Amino acid sequence: MSGFDSLLIPAVLFFALGVFARLIKSDLKFPEGMGKGISLYLLMAIGLKGGAELAKADFGIAFQSIFWAFIMGLVIPMIGYALLRFRDRIDPFNAAAITAHYGSVSAATFLTAIAFLETSGIAHESYPIIMMVIMESPAIIIGLVLAMLARKKLAKSKPAGEGQEVESLNTGALLKEAFTNGSVVLLMGAMLVGALASPEAMEKVYPFSNEIFMGVLCLFLLEMGIEAAKRIKSFKNAGATLISFGIIMPLIGGTIGVFVGVTLLGFSPAGAMLVAILGSSASYIAVPPAMRYGVPEANPSFYLTLTLGVTFPFNVVIGIPMFYQMAIWYSGL
Amino acid sequence: MSGFDSLLIPAVLFFALGVFARLIKSDLKFPEGMGKGISLYLLMAIGLKGGAELAKADFGIAFQSIFWAFIMGLVIPMIGYALLRFRDRIDPFNAAAITAHYGSVSAATFLTAIAFLETSGIAHESYPIIMMVIMESPAIIIGLVLAMLARKKLAKSKPAGEGQEVESLNTGALLKEAFTNGSVVLLMGAMLVGALASPEAMEKVYPFSNEIFMGVLCLFLLEMGIEAAKRIKSFKNAGATLISFGIIMPLIGGTIGVFVGVTLLGFSPAGAMLVAILGSSASYIAVPPAMRYGVPEANPSFYLTLTLGVTFPFNVVIGIPMFYQMAIWYSGL
Amino acid sequence: MSGFDSLLIPAVLFFALGVFARLIKSDLKFPEGMGKGISLYLLMAIGLKGGAELAKADFGIAFQSIFWAFIMGLVIPMIGYALLRFRDRIDPFNAAAITAHYGSVSAATFLTAIAFLETSGIAHESYPIIMMVIMESPAIIIGLVLAMLARKKLAKSKPAGEGQEVESLNTGALLKEAFTNGSVVLLMGAMLVGALASPEAMEKVYPFSNEIFMGVLCLFLLEMGIEAAKRIKSFKNAGATLISFGIIMPLIGGTIGVFVGVTLLGFSPAGAMLVAILGSSASYIAVPPAMRYGVPEANPSFYLTLTLGVTFPFNVVIGIPMFYQMAIWYSGL
Amino acid sequence: MSVVTHAEKIVQIITSSSLESRLVDTFEEIGIAGYTVFNVRGDGDTGIQDSHIDGDTNILIMIVTTPESYERLMEALNKYKRKGQHLMVFSMNTEVLY
Amino acid sequence: MSVVTHAEKIVQIITSSSLESRLVDTFEEIGIAGYTVFNVRGDGDTGIQDSHIDGDTNILIMIVTTPESYERLMEALNKYKRKGQHLMVFSMNTEVLY
Amino acid sequence: MSVVTHAEKIVQIITSSSLESRLVDTFEEIGIAGYTVFNVRGDGDTGIQDSHIDGDTNILIMIVTTPESYERLMEALNKYKRKGQHLMVFSMNTEVLY
């Protein structure tokens, strides 16, 4: 599949359709709840599939995948924070909140990458699915810790009283939430179901979880296209620094992912590309609500503009084929 | 299929996942309307399937099934009322409202029982589907009549004036509602469609109504798990008497169902188990709204806690395999 | 397939079920957003299918189809306006708003017509799908222009001041909306996707877009039946003139469609029947919102009563088999 | 200000969706032709109502009404309450733009 | 009480969802940056609006506004009404916590 | 009029759905047992919130409360705001039918 062909897979075309519809100000819109419902379906389906395959997987590699996923989830947001704080361009709270999103993963991007591979009939490892689960949480924690440090620093430079109240944010509860997040639980649970249920039982579920999957993904990307294009009008507010961060950061995260996938985990180029997408994509499901409460000082419009409006389209259109080529090239070295 | 294996069918595992998600206070939740939409689908699908099979069914057995379903729908809530009123433990209004739920049927439990059989490749009669339709209504009527009697008694012991107003509840309208309830109409209607439409036409509908059925049921039981676990926090208010009623009553209803299925209707153990589930399960779709208006003196939190929080999980996890074993054993006598 | 058999296709039976449920005042209802979500699915599915077939279609016939669709979209509402204004029976604003609906198309009716053909295994041209897209917009424009003329006339007969404000309605924006309407964009976009994506890629999408299509359509027509029957209680307000218009107009539009399909486009009877449905059916998706803002003087309850309550059931039950017979007969002349 | 408004009453009713059709019938009987319904969730004495199942779904009905209809409406609602139905009813003053 | 509140106005508009984007544009023009939208159902002169199809869907828009913006808003809404658009507009007094 | 009503307060809070469970916990702590939640959309300083993704979903919580609980509630909400959380809080007078 050449770079251009990859744009012609139905899911990506529907994404483009969604963007287009919004740009021409069409009144095409999804009923409330439909997108959320579809994403529950997609997480369930991918979990079932991954679980059934992981049941026969190598425990050693699975463990290593988990380990490196965790490391990626810690390292990527730190790099992002350093970039954003460089020359004090972005204030520490916004920097912490934004970078947390990049440590986590966008399930829609990941699923589009799988659609890219499956449409071309390319096999891939299923360990990246479990890695996706792992990466949902550490980034949230990093974001909260960075914001807490910033808050402490600010409190010192200010008279007492105001600062202390902020301090009392219940971090324990927030950590718990990072691990009991709905998509983590559903994905992990569906994987368990896929691994525990008998193959005969799973076969009855496949028409729902496997066969109609690609079509449902198209519908989902149509909505994501609309949502992504909605953020364009906030580009001016976000400013050039942030917008370019939305493109540079996935390049860094994806490159790290290719390295982790090929060198550290020994995956095929297809598997390494999926790891690259874990690295390059930015969450807009689990992380935004956590940051809203945990880092109220940051502006939610910034992080949604970046993750949905910049990084998501970048990955879907450019990142996926590019990291796949990069993984092929790097594997061949 | 052994008792333990039955817990490993995907639908039951997803139910457990839903309960677990809620217990760890995960924010996993379904968008509003999704559960209601899925249950419309499930009723339609099971109706179509039942109708297509009943079209070739024995009219005599069908008629007998309807008759005994009606009797079960009358007898079970009366037993329940007697149990609840024993030593005046539960006041008559709550007793009437609660017991009405047990005369009716939980479609989700019934469908899980079918999933249990189909996953193991066990054939079953389809008469129980028509019995399910029949049992939606009589229980509502029993509940209203019991409450009316209680109200009359109360009115006598009180000075006139207050009581009379209560009397003016429009029972005719309530009875009509019992028979035009949405799930009754949809189920009955879909059965008619399944019976009337040509087999070739039905074949075009099967990918939707049959093939993806099991997968959709999994998603539905995930939500039902969340809903069931939500009720746990009301256990203390409900008290030990009610909670234990929520387990004893399905045992009684299920045993009656096994007897009706095996002895009176001559069904296979699989079919008898489905009748047992009709007896043991408690409605949480049609009956609660009817009781809310018809027996406003009762506390809705009680009946939802019992039916959703106690009886539903009991049946899904224990009742289904247990009544199946019971039916096998009793058939062999 | 005889006229009576056609009523027994599942989609039509579910429509009847919906009407019946409403007539007996059943509380059967769909959650908010479900109908809108299903219609997004149906438009996407029919677009994909049409696009894949049109990719191999004759450009000349496609162009002719578009041309005649446009002409039908202009001529039919003009005939309708003349009928409604005959002897000044209906005021010009209501006449303009109502007739605009008849120039446009009801996707649900069109899909039921396709279900009618497919259930009987009758092949049909796919050009009518592209004609459907074309016909969404011109009718809206006609409606606005007719209302504008009426407004000008009214303004002349009144003292200045009041009239002018009405004049300032932004017609440019309304025209733009007529062409960027959500269903036009989705249908057109899905057709493009279907034409652009590789056949292998499309095959992964078919289980969703093709196989479950008929079943989803059944669910949709169930809801449409409920919606149609809701309008019955407004029949008295609408009056005999309007109600009979709701039956006469589709007869005229359908006859024009048969002529266009058979004579001008040289379609098979099946294809010509689809063109007849384009002519006879009346939009209730794109046009009502446009008329609400563009012709606020008209009563929305009139046009929804007519299109949903009269013309839609007429076409589903009588129009489809009748126009098919008419097309067969006319083709044979 | 050039815009003239009229003092009216807003009545809001929170109850289970199972009572909706009956309340609407009552409105018609007492000559109230317009109302607006919100699908809501809530918590109270009768437990969490989170709109996932039918017996568990709250609605809020809002009626803007003239002072005269207001009295008739409140009396009709009061009658419901005295019959034991669970309705939460409250009202506010409002200025309506005709 | 230690909590200080500010007297403002709440304006509520009930109309068809087809007017939403235009109203929002109007808000922007007259400098109103914040608003909240409820998806509602309802009944009135123009028949049942129960949100199952697009031409049939009501919204309620709520704007909390300072007394100054209030006048501008009401005038803009009044203009809509005089153009024949169906809007139900009413306002209340409120105390806002800053 | 024969119907007797009681003067109370209505408090409305517009915020992100991510704060819902915490606010509800707070209500319980200060002894407020009843509340109603609306799923809403909106726009404001933090951008369009149109309820299509979780981080983007607004709710409005409405509490009808006696004057005494009102003060406790407003103080608790004020504390949230001073911690930097984004809540829009406002209140109205109402007449409640018991």
Ligand SMILES: Nc1ncnc2c1ncn2[C@@H]1O[C@H](COP(=O)(O)O)[C@@H](O)[C@H]1O
């Ligand atoms: N104090 C309150 N403020 C706002 N809504 C309330 C209040 N109390 C009850 N409600 C609403 O009324 C419904 C029924 O209340 P209850 O009858 O107390 O269970 C609840 O589910 C809430 O939606």
Ligand SMILES: Nc1ncnc2c1ncn2[C@@H]1O[C@H](COP(=O)(O)O)[C@@H](O)[C@H]1O
């Ligand atoms: N008196 C009223 N109280 C509350 N809402 C109303 C009232 N009248 C009309 N509405 C709402 O406004 C919408 C349009 O009203 P109408 O233009 O009269 O059809 C209705 O669908 C209701 O949602």
Ligand SMILES: Nc1ncnc2c1ncn2[C@@H]1O[C@H](COP(=O)(O)O)[C@@H](O)[C@H]1O
């Ligand atoms: N003036 C206002 N009137 C009504 N709702 C508002 C107003 N300002 C903000 N909101 C609501 O509060 C939410 C958050 O506002 P903000 O914090 O300004 O982004 C918005 O999404 C709106 O739903």
Ligand code: NA
């Ligand atoms: Na990432």
Ligand code: NA
């Ligand atoms: Na039962």
Ligand code: NA
């Ligand atoms: Na037409």
